[in-house]
Amino acid sequence: xxxxxxxxxxxxxxxxxxxxxxxxxxxGDYAILKGVQNTLAQLEADPKNxxxxxxxxxxxxxxxxxxxxxxxxxxxxxxxVASGVKLANPELDVWVVGGDGDMLSIGGNHxxxxxxxxxxxxxxxxxxxxxxxxxxxxxxxxxIGTKSPSTPLGSIDNPVSAxxxxxxxxxxxxxxxxxxxxxxxxxxxxxAYTHKxxxxxxxxxxxxxxxxxxxxxxxxxSIQAEMQIHLGHGQPLLFGEDKSKGLxxxxxxxxxxxxxxxxxxxxxxxxxxHDETNLSLATMLAQMDPPDFPVALGVLYAEPAPTYxxxxxxxxxxxxxxxxxxxLNRLLQRGQTWTVE
Amino acid sequence: MPEAAAIERPEENRQEIESAVVRFAGDSGxxxxxxxxxxxxxxxxxxxxxxxxxxxxxxxxxxxxxxxxVSAFQINFGARKIMTSGDLLDxxxxxxxxxxxxxxxxxxxxxxxxxxxxxxxxxxxxxAGYTENPLENDSLEGYRVVKIDMSRLTVEAVKEFGLSNxxxxxxxxxxxxxxxxxxxxxxxxASVDWLEAKFAxxxxxxxxxxxxxxAGHAFGETAEMPAELGTFDVEPAKIEPGLYxxxxxxxxxxxxxxxxxxxxxxxxxxxSYPITPASALLxxxxxxxxxxxxxxxxxxEIAAAAAAIGASYAGSLGITSSSGPGIALKMEAIGLAIAxxxxxxxxxxxxxxxxxxLPTKTEQSDLYQAVYGRNGDAPMPVISVSTPSxxxxxxxxxxxxxxxxxxxxxxxxxxxxxxxxxxxxIPNANDTxxxxxxxxxxxxxxxxxxxxxxxxxxxxxxxxxPDLMHRIxxxxxxxxxxxxxxxxxxxxxxxxxxxxxxxxxxDDIPEQEVSVGxxxxxxxxxxxxxxxxxxxxxxxxxxxxxxxxxQIHLRYIWxxxxxxxxxxxxxxxxxxxxxxxxxxxxxxxDQYLLPAEGLNxxxxxxxxxxxxEDAIRARLEK
Ligand SMILES: Cc1ncc(C[n+]2csc(CCOP(=O)(O)OP(=O)(O)O)c2C)c(N)n1
Ligand code: SF4
Ligand SMILES: [Mg+2]
Numbered sequence: 001x002x003x004x005x006x007x008x009x010x011x012x013x014x015x016x017x018x019x020x021x022x023x024x025x026x027x028g029d030y031a032i033l034k035g036v037q038n039t040l041a042q043l044e045a046d047p048k049n050x051x052x053x054x055x056x057x058x059x060x061x062x063x064x065x066x067x068x069x070x071x072x073x074x075x076x077x078x079x080x081v082a083s084g085v086k087l088a089n090p091e092l093d094v095w096v097v098g099g100d101g102d103m104l105s106i107g108g109n110h111x112x113x114x115x116x117x118x119x120x121x122x123x124x125x126x127x128x129x130x131x132x133x134x135x136x137x138x139x140x141x142x143x144i145g146t147k148s149p150s151t152p153l154g155s156i157d158n159p160v161s162a163x164x165x166x167x168x169x170x171x172x173x174x175x176x177x178x179x180x181x182x183x184x185x186x187x188x189x190x191x192a193y194t195h196k197x198x199x200x201x202x203x204x205x206x207x208x209x210x211x212x213x214x215x216x217x218x219x220x221x222s223i224q225a226e227m228q229i230h231l232g233h234g235q236p237l238l239f240g241e242d243k244s245k246g247l248x249x250x251x252x253x254x255x256x257x258x259x260x261x262x263x264x265x266x267x268x269x270x271x272x273x274h275d276e277t278n279l280s281l282a283t284m285l286a287q288m289d290p291p292d293f294p295v296a297l298g299v300l301y302a303e304p305a306p307t308y309x310x311x312x313x314x315x316x317x318x319x320x321x322x323x324x325x326x327x328l329n330r331l332l333q334r335g336q337t338w339t340v341e
Numbered sequence: 342m343p344e345a346a347a348i349e350r351p352e353e354n355r356q357e358i359e360s361a362v363v364r365f366a367g368d369s370g371x372x373x374x375x376x377x378x379x380x381x382x383x384x385x386x387x388x389x390x391x392x393x394x395x396x397x398x399x400x401x402x403x404x405x406x407x408x409x410x411v412s413a414f415q416i417n418f419g420a421r422k423i424m425t426s427g428d429l430l431d432x433x434x435x436x437x438x439x440x441x442x443x444x445x446x447x448x449x450x451x452x453x454x455x456x457x458x459x460x461x462x463x464x465x466x467x468x469a470g471y472t473e474n475p476l477e478n479d480s481l482e483g484y485r486v487v488k489i490d491m492s493r494l495t496v497e498a499v500k501e502f503g504l505s506n507x508x509x510x511x512x513x514x515x516x517x518x519x520x521x522x523x524x525x526x527x528x529x530x531a532s533v534d535w536l537e538a539k540f541a542x543x544x545x546x547x548x549x550x551x552x553x554x555x556a557g558h559a560f561g562e563t564a565e566m567p568a569e570l571g572t573f574d575v576e577p578a579k580i581e582p583g584l585y586x587x588x589x590x591x592x593x594x595x596x597x598x599x600x601x602x603x604x605x606x607x608x609x610x611x612x613s614y615p616i617t618p619a620s621a622l623l624x625x626x627x628x629x630x631x632x633x634x635x636x637x638x639x640x641x642e643i644a645a646a647a648a649a650i651g652a653s654y655a656g657s658l659g660i661t662s663s664s665g666p667g668i669a670l671k672m673e674a675i676g677l678a679i680a681x682x683x684x685x686x687x688x689x690x691x692x693x694x695x696x697x698x699l700p701t702k703t704e705q706s707d708l709y710q711a712v713y714g715r716n717g718d719a720p721m722p723v724i725s726v727s728t729p730s731x732x733x734x735x736x737x738x739x740x741x742x743x744x745x746x747x748x749x750x751x752x753x754x755x756x757x758x759x760x761x762x763x764x765x766x767i768p769n770a771n772d773t774x775x776x777x778x779x780x781x782x783x784x785x786x787x788x789x790x791x792x793x794x795x796x797x798x799x800x801x802x803x804x805x806x807p808d809l810m811h812r813i814x815x816x817x818x819x820x821x822x823x824x825x826x827x828x829x830x831x832x833x834x835x836x837x838x839x840x841x842x843x844x845x846x847x848d849d850i851p852e853q854e855v856s857v858g859x860x861x862x863x864x865x866x867x868x869x870x871x872x873x874x875x876x877x878x879x880x881x882x883x884x885x886x887x888x889x890x891x892q893i894h895l896r897y898i899w900x901x902x903x904x905x906x907x908x909x910x911x912x913x914x915x916x917x918x919x920x921x922x923x924x925x926x927x928x929x930x931d932q933y934l935l936p937a938e939g940l941n942x943x944x945x946x947x948x949x950x951x952x953x954e955d956a957i958r959a960r961l962e963k
Pocket of ligand 3: 057100101130139
């Protein structure tokens with residue numbers, strides 16, 4: 001008898017390659033790499049069926065460090081390459097990794113279309129609000145006034161909000177986390193993995209060299225609790241030390257407001273409940289910015305819908321049924337023919 | 342079909358001619374393309390060889406009666422081998438003044454112009470820019486003009502079917518077709534059958550069209566036509582026996598892509614973004630789903646190329662297709678396919694450029710772009726399509742090369758070939774030798790860039806294969822392992838091996854043959870792509886006149902066939918006709934240091950046989 005021993009469970013480090021990691025010491029990308037490797041181990045993902053596709057940038061070096069299949073492509077085009085991978089083989093688990101410049105500037109178009117088509121990809125955007133690899137120019141997510149080699153007097157254009165963009169183009173899964181949230185990040189990534197369709201995850205990532213502290217106004221230990229709200233489906237939108245603050249929905253003005261429990265007669269029953277399937281709520285949560293509001297982290301929106309690649313293959317299956325056996329000779333002879341004797 | 346048979350009478354005194362060129366021209370709404378394709382089918386059934394060329398307006402719904410709304414269809418058919426859709430017209434049929442003004446210049450001296458005088462209203466004349474009716478003054482002197490009120494005659498012929506005037510007028514193209522059938526002694530049955538099938542759900546419309554067809558024919562027969570015009574007989578051509586169809590370049594390329602994928606045992610992922618004239622391919626492939634063909638209309642051309650590369654990476658055959666400006670957008674992605682050594686087929690349906698250029702006009706001006714048009718030293722095989730039916734073999738060959746050598750391959754076709762058609766002896770798909778792809782599955786000594794000793798190709802591994810996980814990318818790769826490498830010597834070595842791999846393909850393609858004539862002649866006329874037909878006819882004609890000239894026509898643009906340099910050296914002079922300003926000429930001069938001379942034309946129209954004959958004469962009759 002052929003007794004098969006169960007395959008040994010892979011550990012996070014089994015997902016690491018033998019390649020030397022080349023990010024700057026202290027770069028937030030290290031923590032994200034660890035978070036992703038942990039996630040794959042916890043998910044018991046099969047390395048041979050896992051593909052990491054990336055564009056160009058510091059973040060986009062990611063695939064070289066993952067002991068899976070990997071494709072480091074060209075600047076901005078990774079969502080398109082990944083779409084092709086998934087169309088050719090829907091069985092593969094395809095992750096897409098890139099920076100804010102890669103995915104929202106040069107590749108904004110491709111990110112938009114991969115999301116709106118709902119191709120089953122996990123799209124991880126490492127947002128450091130700067131162009132790291134090209135030595136620190138401002139990016140489309142940089143705050144107004146960002147001083148950089150290309151904007152010595154400060155940047156003047158409005159930044160794009162990644163999560164609002166993804167919601168706006170019809171995303172079916174939009175979440176946020178941060179490099180330093182080592183427990184939170186894998187939980188969010190697991191949700192992204194389980195979601196069938198395009199999962200878009202914005203990960204705030206500190207570029208220690210060119211944009212250090214870009215997120216400290218909500219990630220610094222001392223203010224973390226006050227400036228972050230961690231979302232849970234069906235859970236009240238509470239935050240702050242001892243969960244003493246919360247969000248209520250001002251129905252007249254159609255916006256969220258921060259309240260303190262116990263003040264002005266507010267009790268937990270007044271606090272809005274997070275509903276991942278509520279697009280308006282997700283949009284309001286995505287818009288929140290310190291110091292007036294905490295930053296919403298976790299799954300902002302999740303509403304499963306049929307995936308693009310499954311629809312493509314359903315059409316093919318249908319055509320195969322309708323067309324009977326595919327016979328090339330018959331196709332060559334289709335239409336009006338005549339015989340020369 | 343007794344209705345049609347009843348008036349099929351024996352003809353007397355037909356003048357036998359070797360070939361004829363007929364063009365139907367009218368408003369976009371006049372159904373000229375349908376009329377032309379019906380005439381084509383009937384000529385094919387009559388055993389003629391033929392070539393056709395449709396000329397659509399660039400505007401989608403140009404206002405009726407305007408010159409930019411004119412749609413035309415030209416056919417050259419004959420009792421001999423037909424090489425082009427014809428230089429000058431024997432017969433021009435015009436359905437309105439705009440069609441006359443835009444097409445008259447192409448009619449032979451003393452050629453026949455048949456005009457629907459019913460459509461020469463003041464309004465239509467004004468729209469065409471006529472201040473006077475040309476049918477009424479002497480401006481058409483030098484042509485044999487036949488004025489017939491086809492509009493009125495059609496309305497009368499279909500009266501019994503109770504159609505509105507507008508609906509009735511829709512059949513006037515069939516009236517014209519019937520008349521031209523009569524001129525050339527053609528049977529109407531195939532068109533009758535076709536009309537009945539097309540309008541099966543609308544029998545009155547079918548009947549009206551058939552009635553118009555018969556009325557046009559009867560008009561000719563009942564001697565209402567001026568006798569001096571004559572009637573003609575074009576005997577069947579000597580054609581290889583077998584089963585035939587007509588085929589356009591778009592059809593032949595798409596069928597070849599499908600055939601090639603089956604021969605390689607791969608599924609197609611065809612990724613494209615709409616553009617004239619390349620869209621025809623996307624439309625064709627989108628209707629081949631029963632073969633498992635995936636088509637993907639991407640958000641732009643580089644996305645299309647990138648998705649095709651992703652599909653190839655995942656083990657499908659990635660194909661992408663566009664025209665000049667779109668190909669330019671794809672180039673960075675094509676560089677990635679060259680760097681990561683993944684198979685990819687790029688179909689470039691060339692059109693007149695630069696920039697938007699003339700979208701509906703043909704040109705061969707992307708040779709530089711194909712051979713040289715990328716950053717870095719980025720060699721890529723380039724092959725070209727010469728005739729509307731040639732695309733079948735060329736597409737198969739592109740897939741063979743791409744998969745055997747793990748390289749992108751660009752296929753150059755053009756707007757003319759894409760839309761033109763010719764008869765095609767339908768091949769048996771099973772007769773082509775298979776070239777099944779062997780994906781690497783063996784982990785023993787696996788390295789992603791370890792090359793096959795003979796082809797220099799790296800292994801192709803499908804993600805999903807156990808124990809072969811690896812990473813590839815556009816940063817220079819270490820010679821065997823494929824790991825990122827910034828080592829200068831490694832880059833030198835990799836650049837050289839990429840070039841050697843592509844150049845080595847010249848040992849795997851046929852030696853260049855001389856299409857007409859022999860090596861060592863006084864003059865070689867060398868071309869590529871859609872100039873094949875006119876060069877072939879011109880060289881043949883000039884040889885009949887005793888001139889020492891030969892034709893060489895390239896399928897392989899890069900690498901060039903291994904014997905080409907030696908072959909070209911055997912000629913005293915080399916003439917390179919091209920629909921560009923001399924791109925192949927540059928390549929030949931560069932590769933062989935030959936004094937190749939160009940004959941160049943970029944007016945959006947294919948070469949005329951006469952133009953080439955004049956050029957050949959000028960060089961040999963000094
Ligand atoms: C076509 C092209 N244009 C520009 C570049 C240069 N480039 C490389 S990465 C990059 C931006 C990187 O920023 P981001 O995507 O935010 O990634 P990060 O390095 O911050 O992780 C640029 C402009 C390139 N590689 N290719
Ligand atoms: S430049 Fe910034 S983003 Fe890039 S590796 Fe260094 S710290 Fe990280
Ligand atoms: Mg960045």
